[in-house]
Amino acid sequence: MDTTVGAIFAQGERSIKVPVPVYIRASASVVGTKEGQGPFGDCFDVVGMDDKFGCDTWEEAESTLQKEALQIAIGKSGLKKDEIKYLFAGDLLGQSIASSFGLGSFQIPLVGMYGACSTCGLTMSMAAMLIAGGMAEHAACVTSSHFASAEKEFRFPLGYGNQRPLSATWTVTGSGAFILSGVKSEKDRAMIDGLTIGKIVDFGLKDSMNMGACMAPAAADTIYQHLADFDRKPSDYDKIITGDLGSVGQKALWDMMREKGMDISKVHMDCGMEIYDQSQDAHAGGSGCGCSAVTLSAYILKQMEEGKWKRVLFVPTGALLSKTSFNEGQSIPGIAHGVELVNCK
Known part of the structure; x- marks a missing residue:
C-alpha cells in the first residue's frame, strides 16, 4: 500500500x-x-x-x-x-x-x-x-x-x-x-488555502460564566501550531480572528502567545468583541456557534472581497461541556480549528 x-x-x-x-x-x-x-x-x-x-x-x-x-x-x-x-x-x-x-x-x-x-x-x-x-x-x-x-x-x-x-x-x-x-466562479468570496485541526486543551477551569478563559488555551495552541507548521509570523496575516473569546479571553490569549514568543495583539480580532457594541450590555462579548459564522459571512468575507484583507487566519473557538459534565463537576475543555483564507480576486 x-x-x-x-x-x-x-x-x-x-x-x-x-x-x-x-x-x-x-x-x-x-x-x-x-x-x-x-x-x-x-x-x-x-x-x-x-x-x-x-x-x-x-x-x-x-x-x-x-x-x-x-x-x-x-x-x-x-x-x-x-x-x-x-x-x-x-x-x-x-x-x-x-x-x-x-x-x-x-x-x-x-x-x-x-x-x-x-x-x-x-x-x-x-x-x-x-x-x-x-x-x-x-x-x-x-x-x-x-x-x-x-x-x-x-x-x-x-x-x-x-x-x-x-x-x-x-x-x-x-x-x-x-x-x-472546487470550481472557480466570478461569485467566489475567498479561497481556503490551509487548515489546522485543533486538539482538546484543558487547563482545568470550571467556570461556565467565563468561557473565554476556558477556550483561550486551545486558541493559543492552534494559532501557534498553524504559524509553526506554515513557517509564518503573525504579521504575515492581515488578521488572526478568533471566534468568541471575548474581552477576558483575548487578554489570556495574548499573554499565552507572548509566552510562546509571539505577539499577535496588532493583528488579532475576536468576533465576540466586534458583534456587539458597548451600549448593548453583552458584558465580555458575544459567543455561540452563530457568533463566528455570521461575522465571517457578513463582515470578514466582505473585507476580503473588497481587497482590504488578503490573508486571514480564522480560528473559531469552542468550549466542550454539557449540562451533565458541568453538574458532575468536570472541567471545561476547549478546542479551536484554524482555517486559512486568502483573497481570490
Missing part, C-alpha cells in the same frame, strides 16, 4: 495545505434583533423582527435560522440544490436538533458535526478536505446558535432572571451558511 499520499498534503506537525483550490462561493447570515442593532447590523442578509421567527419555541426558531440561511446561500451561489452533494452542519443543542429539524427538508446527505462554538471552522475544514480530495464539487456548511435555546441548554431558564458576571458572554442568535466549491 502506498503510504506517501497523505504526506504530500500534510503541512508540519498538524496542519494541511489544501492541495487544490477550494472556494467559498457564497454565504448568508440570518440574525436576531440584538445582533441587528450591533455594528454589523447593515451587513447581515436577514435581521429578524422577532427572535422566535414566528415559531412556537426557541428551538424551532433556531431551526428556522438555519433553514433560511442555507436557502439564501444556495440562491446566491447560482447552484441548484441537487448540485450540493453533502451538507456539514451542527449547533449547540442536544443531538444537534436545530440542524436535524431545520435542514431535513433539503434532502442533502447530512454530516452532523459538533465542535461547540468552533463548529463553523470544523464544518468548513471537513468540507474543504472532501472537495480537495475530489469526492464532491460542491458542499454546504451551516451552523447556528440562539440566545434563548442556549440559555436553557447550558445555564438557566430565562424566567429565572439570574445576574450575569462581567466575564460572561452573550450567546448570539444567528446562523451562517457557506457554499464551498
